[in-house]
Amino acid sequence: APQLPRYTRAEVAQHRTPKDRVWVTYGTDVFDVTEFVELHPGGPDKILLAAGGALEPFWALYAVHSQPHVLELLRDYKVGELSPEDAAAPPPGDTADPFAGDPPRHPALRVNSLKPFNAEPPPELLTQSFLTPNELFFTRNHLPVPAVEPGSYRLRVEGPGGRALSLSLSELRQRFPKHEVTATLQCAGNRRSEMSRVRPVKGLSWDIGAISTARWGGARLRDVLLAAGVRDNTGDGEWHVCFEGLDVDASGTPYGASIPLKRALSAEAEVLLAYEMNGRELPRDHGFPVRVVVPGVVGARSVKWLRSVAVSPSESPSHWQQNDYKGFCPSVDWDSVDFGAAPAIQELPVQSAITEPRPGAAVPAGELTVKGYAWSGGGREVVRVSGAKGGEGKMGWGEREWREMGWGKGDGGKWE
Ligand code: HEM
Numbered sequence: 327a328p329q330l331p332r333y334t335r336a337e338v339a340q341h342r343t344p345k346d347r348v349w350v351t352y353g354t355d356v357f358d359v360t361e362f363v364e365l366h367p368g369g370p371d372k373i374l375l376a377a378g379g380a381l382e383p384f385w386a387l388y389a390v391h392s393q394p395h396v397l398e399l400l401r402d403y404k405v406g407e408l409s410p411e412d413a414a415a416p417p418p419g420d421t422a423d424p425f426a427g428d429p430p431r432h433p434a435l436r437v438n439s440l441k442p443f444n445a446e447p448p449p450e451l452l453t454q455s456f457l458t459p460n461e462l463f464f465t466r467n468h469l470p471v472p473a474v475e476p477g478s479y480r481l482r483v484e485g486p487g488g489r490a491l492s493l494s495l496s497e498l499r500q501r502f503p504k505h506e507v508t509a510t511l512q513c514a515g516n517r518r519s520e521m522s523r524v525r526p527v528k529g530l531s532w533d534i535g536a537i538s539t540a541r542w543g544g545a546r547l548r549d550v551l552l553a554a555g556v557r558d559n560t561g562d563g564e565w566h567v568c569f570e571g572l573d574v575d576a577s578g579t580p581y582g583a584s585i586p587l588k589r590a591l592s593a594e595a596e597v598l599l600a601y602e603m604n605g606r607e608l609p610r611d612h613g614f615p616v617r618v619v620v621p622g623v624v625g626a627r628s629v630k631w632l633r634s635v636a637v638s639p640s641e642s643p644s645h646w647q648q649n650d651y652k653g654f655c656p657s658v659d660w661d662s663v664d665f666g667a668a669p670a671i672q673e674l675p676v677q678s679a680i681t682e683p684r685p686g687a688a689v690p691a692g693e694l695t696v697k698g699y700a701w702s703g704g705g706r707e708v709v710r711v712s713g714a715k716g717g718e719g720k721m722g723w724g725e726r727e728w729r730e731m732g733w734g735k736g737d738g739g740k741w742e
């Protein structure tokens with residue numbers, strides 16, 4: 327057989343559009359799949375997400391590809407092989423960098439900030455499945471990802487009157503019944519890039535993907551608090567439950583946030599100390615080994631890499647509770663803002679967005695399938711999803727979960 331040319335990964339990376347030709351790698355083989363893009367059963371937009379790089383991270387998520395006929399099809403497009411140097415693993419990162427210990431990430435994520443890592447799934451993958459695959463779940467980090475040794479991990483839980491518990495990971499798993507809940511997390515900054523088109527705003531320029539859904543498993547916060555001596559009638563007035571993470575800034579101050587004690591103790595609110603995400607242990611970016619999950623509430627309160635839980639008459643003193651994640655009326659600007667006077671965001675309002683087609687996309691004439699998500703906020707049920715002129719979307723998969731969990735997706739609705 328004739329010797330095929332050798333290419334470096336950098337050369338492959340130059341082929342990302344049909345105009346420059348669409349190249350991908352699989353193992354150490356290089357393929358030019360330009361002619362297949364329009365024929366792809368999963369759609370041309372999805373195949374282009376892998377253009378210029380490796381197929382494996384994508385195919386690992388979509389098992390339809392692990393069939394012999396898919397590999398056979400790919401073989402027809404082979405144009406070369408990777409250079410021997412590039413077939414080997416990439417060089418290790420810089421160890422002086424506080425973010426050098428951050429975990430590897432999926433290449434499909436749209437990165438809004440690398441250090442700290444903030445990224446969202448592309449819209450067309452967000453509505454590919456009801457539960458967002460862990461690898462694609464949006465990530466919102468404020469600090470480097472802590473490296474936690476599960477064997478020596480301890481969670482400190484402070485109840486009233488100085489009573490405290492120190493729980494190992496196995497104690498958390500064994501002493502408390504495992505509870506599972508399907509819940510959506512959304513960052514307060516979701517869709518900020520669209521707000522900026524109306525009036526410039528500060529902050530990460532999230533598109534519509536700072537929202538994701540998972541099946542979380544863990545101990546109920548309620549059960550753990552009761553074991554620490556907290557009673558339903560603890561204190562007069564509004565008490566709070568303060569959380570701290572193991573991620574710290576240069577001065578050693580951790581990420582922190584709080585929720586009202588009433589929500590923490592409510593059986594209905596289903597607040598979790600989660601150690602599982604979609605049936606697997608938490609990924610490092612999402613809080614390994616334990617995180618808080620507060621359904622229906624702004625993502626900022628679902629503290630990751632949880633190190634302490636404390637019941638307190640006041641909210642968390644953390645910067646992120648006091649001077650960030652607050653809502654203001656439209657007349658307030660950065661000169662007149664008074665963070666101390668505004669309440670911290672807890673529940674978020676109704677949210678919905680169209681994931682396909684994307685703005686500006688050319689679409690064929692005739693009937694059109696529109697995909698998107700709808701979320702009710704506050705853990706409430708979605709009652710209806712309507713199109714721009716009032717036509718109602720037919721709810722697709724997830725209808726049952728949608729009714730139960732207050733989270734819906736319109737898939738295939740004819741919106742006129
Ligand atoms: C489906 C090939 C890249 C996502 C398929 C199928 C084939 C195929 C043959 C149909 C399988 C069957 O039903 O038997 C390829 C090839 C690729 C590629 C040759 C690259 C050269 C990708 C990428 C993604 C993707 C990068 C995701 C980002 C999907 C999805 C489906 C699919 C979601 C299922 C469509 C549906 O039924 O909804 N692909 N694929 N593919 N592909 Fe790909």
Ligand code: MTE
Binds near residue numbers: 465572624626
């Ligand atoms: N917890 C810690 N310890 N550190 C953080 O930076 N970010 C918060 C929250 N919990 C954060 C955290 C914010 S603002 C959001 S929106 C969610 O985590 C995002 O969770 P995810 O990265 O798993 O999507």
